Amino acid sequence: MTAPKLVEVPAHGVTTEVTMPIQHLCPFVDEVDTGHATMAWDVDGQTVELHSLRDWLATLSDQRVSHEWLTGMLYEVLATDLGLDGVAVTTTWTTAGGAVKVTA
Numbered sequence: 063m064t065a066p067k068l069v070e071v072p073a074h075g076v077t078t079e080v081t082m083p084i085q086h087l088c089p090f091v092d093e094v095d096t097g098h099a100t101m102a103w104d105v106d107g108q109t110v111e112l113h114s115l116r117d118w119l120a121t122l123s124d125q126r127v128s129h130e131w132l133t134g135m136l137y138e139v140l141a142t143d144l145g146l147d148g149v150a151v152t153t154t155w156t157t158a159g160g161a162v163k164v165t166a
Contacts, residue, residue: 065139066115068108076105077148080112084119084153087126095129097155097162103140104148110140129155129164137166 079102088095099119103110122132133153141149155162 064118064121065143066118067111068144069111070107071105071109072107073105073109074107077102078105078109080110080115082116082119084132085123086132087124088157089126089128093157094123095155095157097129097153097157099133099136100152100154101136101140102148102150103146106147110144110146129153129157129162133164133166 079100081098081100083096084099085094085096087093101115125132127135133151136153137149137151140146140151150165152163152165155164
């Protein structure tokens with residue numbers, strides 16, 4: 063699983079927030095969980111290239127993981143692996159007859 067790419071941009075002191083569809087396999091029952099991931103980060107001359115972010119999220123669809131693990135992993139990749147500041151991640155899911163929101 064290759065992390066999304068960073069690109070140089072002529073912007074400083076702004077925050078980017080993006081919401082994209084996401085899915086994974088439920089680790090408890092045989093079903094696909096679908097939802098959305100909202101990710102935000104501070105831009106200080108570099109940002110995440112959005113097409114690579116979309117492609118990276120698509121690679122998660124065959125992972126059998128929990129909503130909580132997936133949300134935490136998204137946060138870790140953006141904050142630690144890519145070194146972005148001001149990272150916030152929220153995922154929302156419709157599953158088991160309810161709405162689920164996980165924030166990191």
